Amino acid sequence: MELITYLWQYIVEVFGLFIAYVFAAILIFLILRQFHSRKITAALVVIFIGVSIAFYIPNGMPTTLAYPLSLKSFGPGERPDLPLKNVLNFFTNFNNFERIENIARDPNDVPQNIVYGEDGMIEVNLTTTEVIAEMADGTTLNYWTFDNTVPGPFIRGRVGDTVLLNITNDPSSLHPHNVDFHAVTGPGGGAAATIVAPGETKTMTFKLLNPGLYIYHCAFGNPGLHMTHGMYGLILVEPEGGLPPVDKEFYIVQGEFYTEGAMGREGLQLFDTQAYLDGKPEYIVFNGKTGALMDNMTANVGDTVRMYVGNGGVNLISSFHVIGEIFDRVYREGDLVSPPAEGLQTTLVPAGGAVMVEFTVEYPGKYVLVDHALARVDRGAWGVLLVEGEADPTIYDGEIQGGDGH
Numbered sequence: 001m002e003l004i005t006y007l008w009q010y011i012v013e014v015f016g017l018f019i020a021y022v023f024a025a026i027l028i029f030l031i032l033r034q035f036h037s038r039k040i041t042a043a044l045v046v047i048f049i050g051v052s053i054a055f056y057i058p059n060g061m062p063t064t065l066a067y068p069l070s071l072k073s074f075g076p077g078e079r080p081d082l083p084l085k086n087v088l089n090f091f092t093n094f095n096n097f098e099r100i101e102n103i104a105r106d107p108n109d110v111p112q113n114i115v116y117g118e119d120g121m122i123e124v125n126l127t128t129t130e131v132i133a134e135m136a137d138g139t140t141l142n143y144w145t146f147d148n149t150v151p152g153p154f155i156r157g158r159v160g161d162t163v164l165l166n167i168t169n170d171p172s173s174l175h176p177h178n179v180d181f182h183a184v185t186g187p188g189g190g191a192a193a194t195i196v197a198p199g200e201t202k203t204m205t206f207k208l209l210n211p212g213l214y215i216y217h218c219a220f221g222n223p224g225l226h227m228t229h230g231m232y233g234l235i236l237v238e239p240e241g242g243l244p245p246v247d248k249e250f251y252i253v254q255g256e257f258y259t260e261g262a263m264g265r266e267g268l269q270l271f272d273t274q275a276y277l278d279g280k281p282e283y284i285v286f287n288g289k290t291g292a293l294m295d296n297m298t299a300n301v302g303d304t305v306r307m308y309v310g311n312g313g314v315n316l317i318s319s320f321h322v323i324g325e326i327f328d329r330v331y332r333e334g335d336l337v338s339p340p341a342e343g344l345q346t347t348l349v350p351a352g353g354a355v356m357v358e359f360t361v362e363y364p365g366k367y368v369l370v371d372h373a374l375a376r377v378d379r380g381a382w383g384v385l386l387v388e389g390e391a392d393p394t395i396y397d398g399e400i401q402g403g404d405g406h
């Protein structure tokens with residue numbers, strides 16, 4: 001019954017279509033009877049059926065039902081759609097999927113003290129899951145995650161460290177998963193050694209050879225399909241000696257979600273393969289859902305703020321900008337080896353890449369983070385850093401009205 005409440009919009013749509021179609025056929029039949037000719041009737045019925053098959057069914061059906069059976073992919077992996085068997089499994093198992101209250105990873109969730117084993121190893125445990133959660137009020141998605149949030153956990157190490165990774169695929173999952181760390185040197189960035197079927201666990205170790213800020217993501221089957229369900233996160237490899245201390249660190253990852261229903265449509269939203277191939281996401285968000293970063297990032301005047309910003313993609317490059325601030329240092333594309341760029345307004349975050357930015361906050365107020373390709377803000381790509389403290393009128397003096405002032 002719960003499934004019906006999630007799907008009622010589709011049911012109404014299909015029901016409406018069905019009624020219209022049946023009555024169109026009846027109407028044509030009634031008109032034909034006026035001819036009193038079996039031959040004409042038979043010919044026109046055949047034409048009606050032929051036109052229906054050739055034109056109406058592929059074009060007039062809601063795209064949800066037009067399952068892309070004929071889809072071709074020229075990629076090295078699987079097609080970017082879900083096997084029909086898995087779609088049916090999804091609906092049969094719908095009530096067994098865990099419901100996650102808030103899919104968004106807390107942007108403050110950056111580990112500060114790494115615990116090393118006696119052998120100098122860092123242990124990382126990841127669980128891949130498939131869950132139901134809200135993208136926006138009333139709009140629900142089937143998310144695939146690392147550890148039940150988007151992005152997955154922030155992993156932090158230092159160059160020369162060895163990571164002992166345990167990856168478990170939750171038994172309730174319908175798909176195998178794995179993990180490709182862009183920080184890993186070797187086949188698939190780890191993906192080749194971490195494929196886990198539902199209920200399975202795999203262990204591997206890898207050495208962090210290169211400092212930098214890196215994306216990790218699921219790369220099983222069609223990797224983009226898994227990533228646009230939410231399977232990505234960041235791994236930081238600090239350079240020798242570590243990064244200089246700052247007052248605040250935040251963890252933000254942009255991502256795209258391709259849904260059958262238009263932006264804002266309520267109910268369960270199914271994955272739209274065509275929109276994915278076209279690169280036209282309905283939702284472009286920071287940390288997995290709309291409004292994820294509205295009221296959870298704060299700093300005080302005088303603080304140095306560091307933001308680790310990733311882009312799970314899979315189609316768009318982010319133009320990351322903080323309204324009312326200038327980045328003092330930008331570690332472009334996550335490069336922690338070269339000297340940073342200084343005094344930048346907007347920086348690019350490639351799909352499957354990251355950037356580290358630092359700035360000191362000098363004046364209190366609300367600072368809005370955006371992808372400055374601004375139509376994406378309407379699709380969800382924004383957040384707020386609230387800065388509190390003394391206002392210095394030599395820096396900014398004016399009556400602050402609505403909007404982004406407060």
Ligand SMILES: [Cu+2]
Pocket residue numbers: 144176177178218219220226231
């Ligand atoms: Cu996956």
